[in-house]
């Protein structure tokens with residue numbers, strides 16, 4: 001196993017073992033779920049990984065990406081929530097290097113200042129756009145489409161359609177539009193919700209355009225699936241994580257901090273936040289997810305975590321062997337940092353991490369450590385699948401449907417009325 005949840009507070013092992021025993025059936029339910037025959041749910045297409053990300057599809061996406069890379073400076077992803085978070089998490093962690101296609105995000109907000117600046121920046125660039133929408137009624141991507149279509153038309157004239165990819169469900173209005181206008185079309189699986197869509201065209205196409213190896217990412221997910229399916233006991237890591245956080249929730253904890261000491265994981269934290277907030281925050285239940293990047297956030301949220309209300313638990317993503325390192329050189333000026341000379345940044349970061357875990361734990365914050373051997377594409381793929389699988393189990397334990405998000409509709413109705421939508 002490459003991920004090892006470890007409880008670092010004093011808590012009753014006997015009590016927790018009994019809690020786990022009482023919920024093992026939720027693990028088994030997930031393990032036995034057959035996506036294609038479970039008629040109750042039409043949102044489990046992500047579970048087997050291969051269904052929407054088999055070798056043939058990966059080759060197809062890589063070929064398409066190569067065609068775009070031949071001329072593109074920039075790919076704009078127009079999509080919000082699950083339609084962009086996972087791709088952004090991978091791209092911001094592994095790409096954006098010189099010579100690669102730059103990925104830019106739109107359809108995420110309603111700010112004129114944002115779009116004006118973006119359009120100015122793109123004026124001299126070779127631009128492709130991917131409009132990603134499962135339900136092409138969401139305001140933000142709809143506005144992105146309305147802004148980028150004329151932008152591309154003005155830039156490329158009659159050839160504009162070749163620059164406008166759309167990713168939608170089969171049989172949808174978006175597909176009809178693509179056919180009518182000649183836009184290249186990619187599939188948003190009908191049986192996958194946005195936040196579970198990384199291993200489909202939704203996440204994989206932009207990631208491939210960014211020059212990232214989608215096969216390695218998908219392999220990670222397959223490896224993790226095999227591990228999680230093979231272990232039906234209390235030490236199944238996804239079950240351990242899901243049961244620990246719910247056990248602590250039951251004991252009064254109401255906020256889960258996801259902490260890590262690697263800024264490469266910043267946008268992964270945003271994906272994780274969405275996954276747990278939309279999957280569990282319903283029927284007056286659910287831990288409030290809060291992703292933080294240390295050590296920076298120790299200088300803001302660190303104060304609260306150490307001494308604020310004791311409603312927190314913390315899940316710490318620990319990278320055992322970071323791939324990069326840097327030594328601190330001796331200084332030729334007098335400062336107060338001579339004790340660092342000869343140490344490496346990785347050593348220093350690890351000391352800070354251990355100190356943080358110890359201090360938080362001592363202040364009454366239970367810490368769950370999730371250990372990753374290293375941070376590469378394969379472990380990223382493992383992590384995505386691990387948390388998706390865990391939130392499925394966790395939703396069952398909590399007795400909520402992790403695959404819907406009815407709460408996001410409330411403000412929309414008021415907003416649509418305000419905007420005169422019929």
Ligand code: PA5
Pocket residue numbers: 080081082083132133134135136137138141193194195196278405
């Ligand atoms: O995870 C989800 O299902 C949501 O976050 C959606 O991805 C998000 O609301 C965007 O929806 P759509 O792709 O229909 O515009």
